[in-house]
Amino acid sequence: METATHTSVQQFQSQVKVAGLLIATGIVFGDIGTSPLYTYTAIFDPGEIINPTKALGVLSCVIWTLTLQTTIKYILITLQADNHGEGGIFSLYALIKRYYGKWAVILAILGGSFLVADGIITPPISVASAIEGLRLFYPHLDTIPIIIAILIFLFVIQQFGTQKIGKIFGPVMVLWFSFIGVIGLLALSKNFSVLKAVNPMYGINLLVHYPKGFWLLGGIFLCTTGAEALYSDMGHVGRNNIRVSWIFIKTSLILSYAGQTAWLLSAGKANSLSPFFNIVPLPIYIPAVVLSTFATIIASQALISGCFTLANEAIHLGLWPRHKIIFPSAIKGQLYIPFFNWSLMVACIGVVLYFKESTKMEAAFGLSVTLTMLSTTFLITLFMLSRRWSLAAIIPTMLMFLAVESSFLIANLKKIAEGGWIMLLMGSAIATIMLIWRRGRITQNKLITYSEWEPENLEKLVELSHSTTIDTYSTHLIYFTFSSQKGKIENKTLNSIFTSPLKRADVYWFFYVKITDDPYTLQYEVHKLSKNDAYHITFRLGFRVEPKLDLFFRKIVKELMETGELKRDDCEEIKFERNPIGGYKFVVVNSYLSFDNQLPFWQNLFINSYYNLKSVGVREDVNFGLDPSNVVFEKYPLVYTSTDKVKLQRVQ
Template sequence: MSTIAQTSIRKFQSQVKLAGILIATGIVFGDIGTSPLYTYTAIFQPGEVIDSMKALGILSCIIWTLTLQTTVKYILITLQADNNGEGGIFSLYTLIRRYYGKWVVILAILGGSFLISDGIITPPISVASAVEGLKLYYPHLNTIPIVITILVFLFVIQQFGTQVIGKIFGPVMILWFAFMGIIGFMALSKDFTVLKALNPVYAFNFLLHYPKGFWLLGGVFLCTTGAEALYSDMGHVGRNNIRVSWIFIKIALILSYAGQTAWLLSAGKANNLSPFFNIVPLPIYIPAVVLSTLATIIASQALISGCFTLANEAIHLGLWPRHKIIFPGNIKGQLYIPFFNWALMAACISVVLYFRESTKMEAAFGLSVTLTMLSTTCLIVLYMLSRRRSLAIIIPVTIMFLTVEISFLIANLKKIAEGGWIMLIMGTTLSAIMLIWRWGRGTEEKLTTYSEWEPDNLKRLVGLSHGERIENFSTHLIYITSSPWPQRIEDKTLNSIFTSPLKKADIYWFFHISITDEPYTLQYKINTLSSNDAYFVDLKLGFRVPPRVDLFFRKIAQELIKSGELDREYREDLKFEQNPIGGYKFIVISSFLSFDNQLPFWKNFLIRIYYNIKGVAVTQDDNYGLDPSNVIFEKYPLVYTSADHIRLERIK
C-alpha cells in the first residue's frame, strides 16, 4: 500500500469516531429515517388491490432513488463541498459567489426558502404519521389534539437548549433504525423474491409501462426528503461520520421498504393503516408506536434546529432581517431564534389544522424539497466548475441529477392542486422577502454618500475632541460604519458628530463589520486616524459568529491600553474613572423614508415593503449585540428620488 493511501486511511480513521457516528445517527438522519412511516401510504390507497408490477416497481424506484440521490449526490459528491467543515446551501453559496455574478444568490435564496418550507411540513407529517398508528386500537381517535400538543411541547423546549435531550438522540435513533430494519427483515423473510427490485429494470419497466406510473414518482420522492439535511448538518457531526453512519441507515431503510412491499403482496390489498405498522408484531405494537413517535419528535427537533442555523446564516449574509439570537447551551453551533421558533410553531399547527391527517399532508410534501435539491444541484455544478473538475465528470453527473430531479419535480406538480400550493406560497413568500430585503439594503448602500477624512474633516474631529469649552459627550464614542475604507466616512456620520448639539468625545471609534465566507472567523485590524483621538476598526466575523460588538469593543480597547497604543491617562479626568476603559456610547443611525421622495408606484411599493420588513427585525442594538444602556439612536431621512420638479406658486 502506498504512503499516500496509508496517510488517507489514518486521516479517515481519526475523523471517524463512535461518538460522532452516534451523534450523526441522532441528528442527521431523523427526517429520512422516519419516511418509511408515510411513503407507502402516499402511493397505495386504502382498499387498493396490490399489483405486483406496481409494488416491485415502486420498491425498485425507492432503492435507486436512495442510491442516486442520497448516496451518490449527497454522500459522495455534495459533502465534498465543505466550507471549513460547514455544509448547507448557504455555505455552498459562499464558496462560489466570488467566481460568479450576483445572479447566483437567487439559487441560494430559492433553495434556502424552500428548505425552510420543508421545515414547516415535516414535523406535522412525521408526528401525525406516528400517532396515527394508535388507530389500530382506536379507529375513531381524533389525533389532532395529540399532534398539536406534541408540536407545542417541541417548540416550547427550544428556548431551554437541547443539550440534555440531545444526549438521548443517538441511542433512540439507533434503536429506531435497528427496530425498523429487524421488523422489515421479519416481513421480508416471508417473501425474499421482492429483492428482485434491486434490479433497476423493474423501476424502468414500471415508469415506462405501468398506467400513470410516472406520476407516482411524487410519492416515491418522499423516501429521500431528508437528504438535504445530510449536507446542512455536516458542520455538527463531520463528513466521514455521516458517510459511515449512512451504511447502517441505508440497509435499515431498504429492509423496511422491502418488508412493507412483501406484506402488501401477501395481503393483496392495502388498508387504512400504514404498511409500516402492518408489519409490526402485535405484542410490541404499542411500544413501536411510542418509539416511532419519539423518532419523529427527534427528527422534527433536528429539522427545527437546522432552520435556526439556516436563518442565522441568511441573517449574517444579509439575506434576511436580523432577529434576536440566543445561545442557550454550550454546544457549538446551537442557537435559538425566538421569532423563527414561534413563527414555525404557528405554521406547523396551521398545517395540522388544515390537512388534519398525514395522508392529506403528503399531498403538500415533497414539492418544496424538490426545488431545494434542484438549487443545490445547480450550485454544486458551479462549485465543481470553480474547482476546475473534469468536464468528463461534470457533464454526465449534471445530466443524471437534473434528469432525476426534473422528473420528480414534474411528478410533484400534480400535488399543487392537492395542497402543494401551500408550500409553493410559503417558499415563494420567503424568497420574495429575502430578495426585497437584499435589494432594499443594496439600494440604501448605493444612496450612502462618503467624504474623505483628510485633511479638513479629521482636523475638525481632532479639534472638537480637544475643545476645552465644549461639554464632553462621552469618553469613547463609537459609530458602526458601512465604510470599508479607513480614509473615508459616511456623510451621515459626519452630520451626527458636527450637527448641534456637537458630540465631543475624548476618543472616536469607527467600526466596520464585514462578514467573511468562513464560518468562525473572529479578527480585527486597527487603523489609527489620530493617536489617542480617532481609530478605525475593521472587524471580520464569520457568518456563524454572533456580532457581539459591545464585548469586542471593550476587549479591543483593553488590548490597546495594555499594549500602550492607547494612553488611558493622557486626560486628567480619565485618571479617576473606575471603568478600565472609561465610559462609552454607541451611536446607531438608521434611515426612514423621507416625505421628499417622488417615486413610481412599483418602486414605492417595494421600498415600503422593505421598511415594513425592517420594522419586524430587531433594533440595531440587538443586531450588533450592544448593551441598550450604552446606545443612542438617531434617524436620518433617506431620499431615493427627490421631488425637485415640484414648483410652489407664490400669490401676491
Template sequence: MNAGKVKQSLSAGGLLIALGIIYGDIGTSPLYVFKAIVSQGVLDTALIYGGLSCIFWTLTLQTTLKYVIITLRADNKGEGGILSLYSLVRKQGKWVVFPAILGGAALLADGMITPAITISSAVEGLDIFYPGLQTMPIVLVIVGCLFMLQRFGTAVIGRIFGPVMLLWFSMMAFVGLTQLWHAPGIFRAINPWYAVQLIIEHPNALFIIGAVFLCTTGAEALYSDMGHCGRRNIRISWIFVKLCLLLNYFGQGAWLLSSEALPSGNPFYQIMPSWFLPFGISIATAAAIIASQAMITGAFTLVSEAVRLNVWPKVRIVHPNMLKGQLYVPSANWILLIGCILVILIFGESAKMEAAYGLAINLSFIVTTVLMTVFLLHKRIPAYLSYAFLLFYLAIEISFLFGNVSKFSHGGWLTVLITALLFSVMLCWWWARKIKNRHTRFVEIKDYYNVLAELGSDKSVPLYASQLVYLTSANFESEIEEKIIYSILRKKPKRADIYWLVHVDVTDAPYTGEYKVTHLVPGKLIRVDFRLGFRDEQRISLLFRRVVQDLIANHEVDIRSNFDTLRKRNMDGDFRFVVLEKVISNSASFSFAERIVLDIYSVLRKFSLSDEKGFGLDSSFVTVERVPLIAPTVSRSIKLKRVK
C-alpha cells in the same frame, strides 16, 4: 440537539451522534412512503416491484451519490448547508443569491411540514388498537410541547438521540427481515427496469413519482449538519442507515406481495407482530419527535446564518446553554409552530399531508444542484463533468418536480404558498439593503483628519463623550459615510477625546473571529475592522470592549477621562455608540419595483431588531440618529414670491 463541533473525526461516538442528529427525517420516511405508493392504484406485482425499484435507485443516485459522495466535498471550513454553499460561491456571480434564498425558503417551509407529517404518521398507529380514534388532538399536544421546550435548549435530550435512533433503525431492519421469507425474490426489484416500466406504463405515474420522492426528503440534512458530525462519520453511518431503510422497504414490499388486497392501514405497522405493536408505535413516535427536533434546530441555524448574510431580518437569537451551536430563535420558533399547526388543522391526517410534503424540499434539491455546479466549476473540475452533473441531476429532480407539482391541488399549493412568502421576505430584505447601500455616499476621510483632531481639543464645544463610536459600512479605510461626518460636525458638533469607527465584515467562512486596528489619527481617530464568520455572534459591544482592553494592554491607547477629578483617580472615560438609522423620505427617486420593495422592507423593519440590538449594543450607551437616505433637494417647480 447536541449541536456544536463534536466528534468530527471518525469514532463510535461520532457515528452515534450522526444517527441522532441527521437521519431523523430520512429515517422516518418508511412510515409513509409505501403507504403513499400503494394508495395510487390496484395493488399488483408491477406496482410493488416498480415502487421498490424507484426507492432503491432514488436512495442510491440522489442520497448516496449526489449528497454523501459528491456534495459533502463542498465543506466550508467543515460546515455545510445551502447558505454555507452559497458563501463558497457568492463571489462567482451576483445571481447565485437568488437560488440560495429560494433554497433557504424551501427548507424553512419544509420545517413546518416535517413535524406535522412525521408525528401524525407515528401517532396514527394507535388506530390499530382504537379504530376511529381522533389522533389530531394528540399530535397537536405533542407538537405544541415540542416547540415550547425549544427555549430551554436540547442539551439533555440531545444525548439520548443517538441511542434512540440506533434502536429505531435496528428495529426497522429486524421487522423488515422477518417479512422477507414471504417473497424471497423481492430483491429482483433492484433491477432498474421495474422502475422504468412503472413510470412508463402506470396511469398514476406522476403521483407515484411524487410519493417515491418522500424516501429521500432528509438528504439535505446530511449536508446541512456536516459541521455537527463530520464528513467521515456521515459517510460511514449512512451505510448502516441505508441498509436498515432498504430492509424495511423490501420487507413491506414482501408483505404486500403476500396480501390479496390493498391494506386497510399503514404497511409499516402491519408487518409488525401484534404483540410488538405497542413498542413499535412508541419508538416510532420518539423517532418522529427526534426528526422534528432536528428539522427545527436546522431551521434555527439557517435563520441565524441568513441574518448574518443579510438575507433575513435581524431577529433575536438566544443561546440556551454554553454549548457551541445551541441556538434558539424565538421568532423562527413561532413561525414554525404556527405553520405546523396550520398544516395539521388543514389536512388532519398524514395521508393528506403527503401531497404537501416533498415539493419544498424538491426545490432545495434543485438549488443545491445548481450551486454545486458553480462550486465544481470554481474548483476547476472539468467543465464537461460539471455540466454532466448538472444535467443528470436536473433531469432526475425535475422529473420529481413534475410528480410533486401534480399534487398541487391536493395540498401542494400550501407548500408553494409558504415557500413563496418566505422567499419574498428574504428577497425584499436583501434587495432593500442593496438599494440603501447604493444611495449611501462616501467621502475621503483624510480630508477631515485636521478638523476632527481640532474638534477633539476644542474646549468651547461641550464634551459629548469621552469615547465616541460610530458603526461604519465603508469597506475601505480611506472612506467614511458622508452622514457620519455630518453627524459629528454639523448636526450637532460632537467633541470626544477619541473617535472610533467600527466596521463589521462577514466572511465566507462559518467562524473567523479576527480584528484589525488602524490608527488614522494617533490618539484621536481609530478604526477597528472585525472579520466575523457567518455563524459568529455579532456582539459588537463585547467584542469592541475586548479590542480596547488589548489596545490598553499594548499601550496603544489611553481611555482615561480628561476630567481632572476622574483622571486623578485613573478612572476611564465614558463610551457612547452612535447608530445612524437611514430613513426613506424621498420615494420619487426610486423605480416602481424599488418603492414596493422598500415599502415591504419598512414593514419588516417593524418586526425586526433595531440596529443597536442587532449588533448586540447596550442600549444605555447608544444614541440613534435618524438621517434621510436621500438628502431632500429644493425643487425648482416650487413657486414662491417674496413680499415686503
C-alpha cells in the same frame, strides 16, 4: 485562538469514532429515517388490489432513489463542498459567491426558502404518521389534539436548548433504525423474492409501461426527503461520521421498504393502516407506536434546529432581516431564534388544522424539497466548476441529477391542486422577503454618500476632541460604518458629530463589520486615523459567529492601552473614573424614507416593503450585542428620487 479551536474541531470531525457515529445517527438522519412511516401510504391507496408490477417497481425506484439522490449526490459529492467544516445551501453559496455571486444568490435564496417550507410540513406529517398508528385499536381516534399538543411541546422546549435531551437522540435513533431494519427483515423473510427489485429494470418498467406509473414518482420521492439535511448538518457531526453512519441507515431503510413490499404482496390488498404498522408484530405494537413517536419528535427537533441555523446564516449573509438570536446551551453552533420558532409553530399547527391527516399532508409534501434539491444541483455544479473539476465528470453528473430531479418535479406538480400550492405559496413568500431585503439593502447602500477624512474632516475632528470649551459627550464614541476604506467616512456620520449639539469625545471609533465566508472567523484590524483621537476598526466575523461588538470593543480598548497604542494619561477625567477604559457610547444612525421622495408605484411599494421588514426585525443594538444603556439612536431622511421643485406662490 479561535483558529486553533476551529482547527481542532475539524480534526475531531474528520475522525470516525463511536461517539461521532452515534451523534450523526441522532441528529442527521431523523427526517429520512421516519419516511418509511408515510412513503407507502402515499403510493398505495386503502383497499387497493396490489399489482406485483407496481409493488416491485415502487421498491426498485425507492432503492435507486436512495442510491442516486442520497448516496451519490449528497454522501459522495455534495459533502465535498466543505466550507471550513460547515455545510448547507448558504454555506455552499458562500463558497462560490465570489465567482458566480449574481446568479448563485438567486439559487441559494430559492433553495433556502423551500427548505424552510419543508421544515413547516415535516414535523406535522412525521408526528401525525406515528400517532395515527393508534387507530389499529382506536379506529375513530381524533389525532389532531394529540399532534398539536406534541408540536407545541416541541417548540416550547426550543428556548431551553437541547443539550441534555440531545444526549438521548443518538441511542433512540439507533434503536429506531435497528427496529425498522429487524421488523423489515422479519416481513421480508416470508418473501425474499422481492429483493429482485434491486434490478433497475423493475423501476423502469413501472415508469414506462405501468398505467400512470410515472406519476407515482411524486410519492416515491418521499423516501429521500431528508437527504438535504445530511449536508446541512455536516458542521455538527462531520463529513466522515455521516458517510460511515449512512451504511447502517441505508441498510435499515431498504430492509423496511422491502419488508413492507413483501407484506403488500402477501396481503394482496392495502388497508387503511400504513404498511409500516402492518408489519409490526402485535405483541410489541404499542411500544412500536411510542418509539415511532419519539423518532418523529427527534426528527422534527433536528429539522427545527436546522431552520434556526439556516436563518442565522441568511441574516449574516444579508439575505434576511435581523432577528434576536439566543445561544441557549454550551453546544457549539446551537442557537435559538424566537421569531422563527413561534412562526414555525403557528405554521405547523395551521398545516395540521388544514390537512387533518397525514395522508392528506402527503399531497403537499415533496414539492418544496424537489425545488431545494434542484437548487443544490445547480450550486454544486457551480462549485465543481469553480474548483476546476473535469468537464467530463461535471457534465454527465449534472445531467443525471437534473434528469432524476426534473422527473420528480414534474410528478410532484400534480400535487399542486391537492395541497402543494400551500408549500409553493410559503416558499415563494419566504423567497420574496429575501429578495426584497437584499435588494433594499443594496439600493440603500448605493445612496449613502461619503467624504474623505484627510485633511479637513480629520483636522476638524481632532480639534473637536481636544476642545476644552465644549462639554464632553462621551469618553469614547463609536459609529458603525459601511466604508471598508479607512480614508472615507459617511456624510451622515459627519453630520451626526458636527451637528448641534456637537458630540465631543476623547476618542472616536469607526467600526466596519465584514462577514466572511469562513463560518468561524473572529479577527480585527486597527488603523489609527489619529493616535489617541480616532481609530478605524475592521472586524472580520464568520457568518456563524455571534457578533458581540460591545464586548469586543472593551477588549480592544484594553489591549491597545496595554500595548501603548492608546494613551489617556493626559485626560483629567481618568483620575475619577472607576471604569479603566472610561465611558462609551455607540451611536446608531438609521435611515427613514423621506417625504421628499417622488417614486413610481412599484418602486414605492418595494421601498416601503423594505422599510416595513426593517421594522419587524431587531435593532442594531440587539443584532450587534450592544448594551442598551450604551446606545444612542439617531435617524436621518433618505431620498431615493427627489420631488420636482415645488413652486410656492406668495400672496400679499
